[in-house]
Amino acid sequence: MDVIVRPTPELHGEIGALSSKNYTTRYLLVAALSEGTSTIYHPAHSEDSDAIRRCIRDLGAELTEDDEKIVIKGFGRRPKDVKELNVGNAGAVLRFLMAVASLSPEVTFVNTYPDSLGKRPHDDLIDALGQLGVKVEHNEGRLPITIRGGNPKGGRITVSGAVSSQYLSALLFLTPLLEEDSEIIVLNDLKSKVVVGQTLEVLEQAGIVIHAADDYMSFKVPGGQSYEAKSYTVQGDYPGSAAVLAAAAVTKSDVKIHRLAENSRQGERAIIDVLRMMEAPLIHENGTVHVQGNGRLKAVEFDGDAATDAVLAMVAAAVFAEGTSRFYNVENLRYKECDRITDYLAELSKAGAKVEERRDEIIVHGRPEGVEGGVTINAHFDHRVIMALTVVGLRAAKPLLIKDAHHVAKSYPQYFDHLQALGADVEWVK
């Protein structure tokens, strides 16, 4: 399914934010790793959250769901012996479950998105699991991957954080269940460090004790712990909402998004600060962000690693800002659903934006007068590319046709419905 995005000068209205992808993944996982019955209120509904529901069910969790909540009876440290798991295109789900799979005799993760998740590297996690005695068969660090676990005991593990924080998070979920204490040392750099904060927050809520160094470069994890069964409430999602906020900032708008907590640990909360730095008129109080856009924005410089999943939306806003913007420290955008530097900038350029790439930077020469549009966009299987190009299309002179825009459902299936509700001229076409 494709989407046509037509020029839309104004957006008005109110929406409730979608539920957080990262917290939904984590709460479903810790509920599955507990032996009791947990309740998760307002879980996300998307392809990625379906992927973790499906996989933990295959591993033996019992799930019952209604409109408001999901009730999960977990499998604790004893997942059911399952031959195959299909995580769809969900990177975090794959990495976290690769660690969990080491509690099973043999699990193969299949490759259903060869052009997206199938291209992403997992070597650093494979290496770390190897240190625990887990045997991993893989295709040069990529899917399909077979984990032969059995009985890892714990101990000292080193893991690189230079490509993704998900490898470290995966180990933090696994090691408390092991017999012996573990020490995890992060080598090289740690990218997306703020997301590790979300992992630690959820682990603490699940009754797990971890001693983390202040810089998150080393951890002491007591072994023999059990996950407690709890009730959790998923907060609103900043990465997805960042695209809607960027849309409001590049148009004349009066838009409110509810359910976005001011004190959230999501790094993508920085969309608020970045739009403020760009001088978008915006108020954030009592969990509601209110943008009264006038379409006029100033360029910005920003360390994108602090808000990895909102960078594409920020860049889309910068396309229309006065001056040159720079998003630095973003190399690991290259290892996501597509190469979010080369592939994304190619699509932005097609649409008429003036952008330049460096190995780890995105430079945007703003065009307050707008861009030409009138082209077909390749989504590169990437929900965040789709959302960001939609923002650009709203302020292009001629419509954009976004091919395969259904991949938006990876994290935000209702994105185009939300934009339509705000008055955006967007239409699904076959």
Ligand SMILES: O=C(O)C1=C[C@@H](OP(=O)(O)O)[C@@H](O)[C@H](O)C1
């Ligand atoms: O741990 C997580 O849930 C995530 C970590 C981030 O990935 P990296 O650590 O690879 O940057 C982020 O981009 C992804 O959407 C979700």
Ligand SMILES: C=C(OP(=O)(O)O)C(=O)O
């Ligand atoms: C990179 C993302 O997800 P994941 O790594 O979980 O596939 C994302 O949601 O933008």
